[in-house]
Amino acid sequence: MTIMKKLLLCCLVGISLFSCSKKEAENPEKESNVLLEEPQATEENKGEEKPEGLTLIEGADCLSCHKIDSKLVGPSYQEIANKYTEADVDKLAEKVIAGGKGSWGEVPMTAHPGMSKETAQKMVKYILSLKK
Structure with missing residues (x-):
């Protein structure tokens, strides 16, 4: 592995660790990366029912490293499902x-x-439901 690749890998790990710890410090209602309260309905999502696994994912730190359909730091949820x-x-x-x-x-x-x-398990079941 070249020095540039090692440096890039170290930077990515550092950024992901920093972003995770920063979120916890900014959100005292969160405990152990899990949302304690259900998100409130807004005019945009009124009447729409999100899968429970998606709601849990959105309330945790998962989306700082994963996206549904493209690689970010980690694999996409569709890659995992497949x-x-x-x-x-x-x-x-x-x-x-x-x-x-x-x-x-x-x-x-x-x-x-x-x-x-x-x-x-609820999060994983939602992710696996994205299989193409």
């Missing part, structure tokens, strides 16, 4: 909680140790 099946829900939920690296490259995914397995 790689895994419903049989992998428990394994993926544990990965969300424990964090890790290696499945999608060397950039590690932040651990979410305060997240319940049930919450992580």
